Amino acid sequence: MSAGVAAASRPSVDLAWFRRKQLRALAVVVAAVLVFQGCSMICNFSLAYAITSIPAAFVWMFQNFIPTAESFQYFSIIIEQTVSTALDSVAATMVAAVAGIVLSVLGSSSIGVECAPVRAVIRAIASVFRNIPMIAWALLLLLSFKQNEFTGFLALFLTTFGQLTRFFLDTFDEIPGGPIEALRATGASYWQIVFQAGIPLAVADLMSWMLYMVETNIRSATLIGLLTGTGIGFVFNLYYTSFRYDTAGLVIIVTIVFVLVIEAVSNKARRSMI
Known part of the structure; x- marks a missing residue:
């Protein structure tokens, strides 16, 4: 009896509401990716090239911008x-x-x-x-x-x-x-x-x-x-x-x-x- 009362007193979970929230979040992520890809194509921007260029850029900076005695x-x-x-x-x-x-x-x-x-x-x-x-x-x-x-x-x-x-x-x-x-x-x-x-x-x-x-x-x-x-x-x-x-x-x-x-x-x- 007590188990039945406890089960009845639990709030019901609206699974459909959670699914809608997940679908909205997924739609926002997909839209952001598509916008980023479209802008990258228009601007001829490559994310992979930018990321791989970072180490070489830092090496060049440290080689050239370090102050010397002169x-x-x-x-x-x-x-x-x-x-x-x-x-x-x-x-x-x-x-x-x-x-x-x-x-x-x-x-x-x-x-x-x-x-x-x-x-x-x-x-x-x-x-x-x-x-x-x-x-x-x-x-x-x-x-x-x-x-x-x-x-x-x-x-x-x-x-x-x-x-x-x-x-x-x-x-x-x-x-x-x-x-x-x-x-x-x-x-x-x-x-x-x-x-x-x-x-x-x-x-x-x-x-x-x-x-x-x-x-x-x-x-x-x-x-x-x-x-x-x-x-x-x-x-x-x-x-x-x-x-x-x-x-x-x-x-x-x-x-x-x-x-x-x-x-x-x-x-x-x-x-x-x-």
């Missing part, structure tokens, strides 16, 4: 240009952060202005600047400003401005509403609410996003330098195109170490603000 005579130049690239990235991030905070304060739903069209325009501006790739900005600016430091700065600034404005808007939208409502109830002015509640409540997240963008821009500035003829990107391109691979390898190593140090410092700073 390459270290350019070490001071490499360090100088690396620091210059980092300073450009920090400057572009700071200027973009100031502009982004102003617009995000005005466009946020929590402490923004009581004008829906203004908030919509600010969000649209952030989306436009954010979704245009940094490389595209650099190519466009090259036509007007040519190859110089200012072109690289502007390319970094415009993309960073769009990204930080979007991040800051989300940050201000997520701050707790209690302190803001309390200030409004006491008759505080708009700017008193912004500086006494809005920014203090969001400052930790704002600083975290700024530090994140500094890291990102230092990495991106290396690539931007290839186009603008400045910074560590230009130095790498100079040595690489002149077939001085050992010095180009030293540039890569210095850049990697520098980025890792900046990331470690940034992560520690972010943790201290939590």
